[in-house]
Amino acid sequence: METRADGAWRDVATVALTPDGSTADIAGAASDRRIWRYLIQYRWQYISGFFALVTATVLALIPPLVVKYAVDDIEQTVRGSGDVTRSTLLSYGAIIVATAIVESVLRYYSRRIVSGSARHIEYHLREDLAWHLLSLDQGFYVQARTGDLMSRLTNDLQAVRDFIGPSVVDISRSLVVLIAGFAFMLAIDVRLTLISFAYLPVVILSMAYFETNIEKRFFEVQEQLAELTERSQENVSGIRAIKAYAQEDAEIATFARENAEMRRRAMRLGQYQAGLLPTMMALTAGGTLLLLWFGGRDVVSGRISIGDFVQLSLVMSILATQLMSVGWVVASAQMGVVAIRRINEVLRTPAAIADPAHPEPLGRAEGRVEFRDVTVRFGQTPVLTGINLAIEAGATVAIVGATGQGKTTLANLVPRLVDPNEGAVLLDGRDIRSISLADLRRQVGFVPQESFLFSESLRENISYGRSDADDDAYHHALVTSQLSNDLEQLGDGIHTVIGERGTTLSGGQKQRAAIARALLKDPPILVLDDALSHVDTHTEEEILRRLRDFMEGRTTLVIAHRTSTLRAADRIVVLEDGRIAEEGAHHELLRRGGVYSRIYREQLALEQRQEDVEADLVEPVPEGER
């Protein structure tokens, strides 16, 4: 495992992509450890459930036996050689009902305990998976797709649950029914038993044939459905272009082709789907036919009694009903194995950024940050190369550069969202990799480029910074981030619930909430990654003015464009192609007339233009203009 630590996710991803799943096994089969562990944890439930199951299944074969005695008694009495009375028949009935009651209780118990354990294991596994996801680094998330991960935590887990629950119950029951049924039938007649059991494989194989084929065709249909979804998505999102070129008919023609293909595949599935039930019915009846043909003569010839005949037919029908589910079990087991593999892929992906084995404790840091010969690569592409930068405690450093020069990566290094491939980042002179992640991240107030808020109340979102903050602290954070002015507009002020089912905040409001969140944390280090891009100029100035007080005595790393921020920074670092191109105080660099002075002037001109435009009181942009 250690050797493939780095590329684990990539490797398994390719495994998962193999359509037929035949490459299964390298990562898969051997690694079901965690699921095994839970199965062992629940072993008593499984064992007791199994015993209940065995007993219930054997009990189910008793009523046919009682029926046999009843039928034989009746037949003999009718012929005049017996003397059965109604009360004897009633006592037969009583035995049947009594057996059925015990069987019912045991059946109920076994299903609840086994499938219940499976559902508990599903719960634990989901918890484990979610915890594991929270520990994985950005490197993992760049490659993983959200939808796929979600599907592993829901659909795949359900497949596993079905496999270790109902499937296990069904497999065990089938086995017990076969063995017990064999024994019961053997007691009646050897020849008939052998004939019946020669017939059973036909039933099992036919069912397995249908189920596996249905599974395969069903998968094809699902693929085409995905294709149709893709096409619809593409079409609807491009509807303006389609209309602009009057290509509606061409689109309809393309869609019709995909739709026809869908029907073709569905019809292939239909052949098997339509065959399944008739075959099941025919097979069950076929068993009765065999019995009638061979058993009927045996009764006449006196080899067996009429009661034996009835018992046999009842036992046969119990066997057949049970074995009908074999096909389903096979399909469910196949899906279960694939799902276990997909779940293990996630669980076995190690967190590339993790706590050190023996972390050195850290209280509140002073805030001295140093990048020493830092190189970061994404795959083969270098993003940052040989960065050397020491930031004194309390200093403000602005990072400048065009898109794609490595600014965000530099910022991400500080709270270890990214680790350097070479070199080290030091905090107060210590390699940050020697500090626990929790301790390190406690030091950093981070405002990312894309502000993300959870569907919780605004207050809860801000409380991410510090859960034990008092009202004054909230007030301060809200005022500094200029969010306090907006509170009135929101229905419930700070308790307004945000997100899909709540109030939607504007981009600027979201960014300001993200700033408030970082401020509430009261950290010695502040990292602002283009944190005000969606805020209007006026508010931006206002926030920056207030932030300056806050930044006093804190080390601040700010990625920004606004000239006022640049002017206020103690030092400017210009990144170009992942290297430090220029570095120094604002005036110094401006005098030098290099990259920085050009960027600064462009920005200045842009700001003037914006002011002009905003002075004109711009009307709101209507939907259709976007």
Next chain:
Amino acid sequence: MSFYEEEELIGKVYDRRIAGRLLSYLRPYRTQVVISVLLMLVVAGLELVPTLLVKYAIDEQITPGRTDQLGKVALLFLGTLLLGFMMRFVQMYLTWWVGQRFMVDLRMQLFSHIQHLSVSYFDRNPVGRLVTRLTGDIQQIEMVISQGIIQILTNLLMVTAIVVALYVLNWWLALIMTVFVVPLIFLVRLFAAAQRQAFRDQRMWMARINAYLNELITGVAIIQLFNRQRRNMEYFDQRNSGALEANLRVLFWYAVFEPTVVLFNAVTITAIIWVGGGASLDGAVSIGTLVAFISFMQRFFWPIRELSERYTMIQGAMASAERIFGVLDAPEEVVDSEGARPLAGVRGDIRFDHVWFAYEPENWVLKDVDFTIPAGQKVAIVGATGAGKSTTMALLSRFYDVQRGAILVDGEPIRDLPQRWLRRHVGVMLQDPWIVSDSVEENIRLRDTSISDEQVRAAAEAVGASKFIERLPDGYRTVLAERGANLSTGQKQLIALARVAAFNPEIVLVMDEATASIDPETEETIQSGLDRVMAGRTALIIAHRLNTIRAVDRIIVLHLGEVVEDGSHDELIAQGGIYARLYELQYQVQAGV
């Protein structure tokens, strides 16, 4: 994507209006439907034959100790079996076939309707919703047609056939069975209702888990940065526990169901043996009848259970149908007027005749816009965001109808022209070109079969796109990724240019606002491509490139929906108004002063 779309899943079980409308889609296939129903009736009858044959064999052959007819009985049995198998297969296949046809028809109708809806409909409805209509909702209905209805009818027929057979065999024994069956039906319905509720809760909790997972995964960096793993996992656990609880409830109803079957069977067998057996002692009931009763009663339970399970399925389908019809009933807002006839040819004169336009009533986006552009002239539209530039373009394509005034092409109001004909003559180069996951070729001609391969290549050649296309692994046949993910911004724009050239319109509209960085070389290619596309055509450009603006004949400045300046570059600079100021600022930025 339907994960987050927690739409109301539960519909009415039966709504005559919706059901009637759904059934109307079966009309073309009524022969198949009728055959299928007839087959179903026959199959239900055949279903009874084996049991009755066994009864006959026991009573007439085995018990009296004869075997002379046994061969005939077995042969008849085999015959019924094979016939039943075939008819059942044909019947099921036929229904499946009808279901698929139905689905294809409905989906095509829906898709075509969506193609013809006006742009304003798409302003209001998110993409995901329409995609769900086309896929998930249709699938839901298809399932009911090809599986649900059949199952229901088959089960109903089965139950009926068994009841008839029981009464014919022995009416008073059958009557006694009824005493057991009626409470059973109530019990099953009770269970089914409880189970449905449990299922609904289960689905709801899974939807919540999904929604929260989505948040956890998207916001994972924030959770890590703020050391909030424990708190967020508490929230997750609430949902996970909720799901577990609902799951266990579903399981409880499953677990209860099985014992119910066992007990029901035991009680009926007891009754048959005690009452029926007792009667047979007097010779009133034959042994064969007893066996037949036991065998029929064992098959009674499942159809009843299945019937109640289909309930949920139908509910879901009704809700889906209602949503689909909702889309189908949405009117096309921009429609061709009666007697709309294309012009013989297009010169390219454009006239905005005192145009007023608003997306929402009274919120005017364009106010009394009035200008004339003679054929062949190139005009830049300039103004701040929200000035109404893109609206002007959208109106010229007739994506929306103006409220007051008129837009005329070659002196003809575009309201009186067929809209799709109009759009073939007004080419638009969109800001963010639409790229589909298909070959470069098809991306240029947008799958329009009237444009030949040669025309595609000539167009790409003309705008300078051929150079990069020919370097692609399969040239023009290279399949592009979704949304053109494997192309640079510049390359996407070159494809959009080639597209305009391939469609060869008389009027071109170019949306060319500031975009992310494009390398200087590509920039140059795009620039000259643009020039070539505009040459010899009437062109309206929303431009940010100074070179483009300087190359046009005329500039119209829009401000808050009104034309405030109109003239050539030099004139407007001399005028010293808004344009002059904008130009100066832009020039500073782009020249990097």
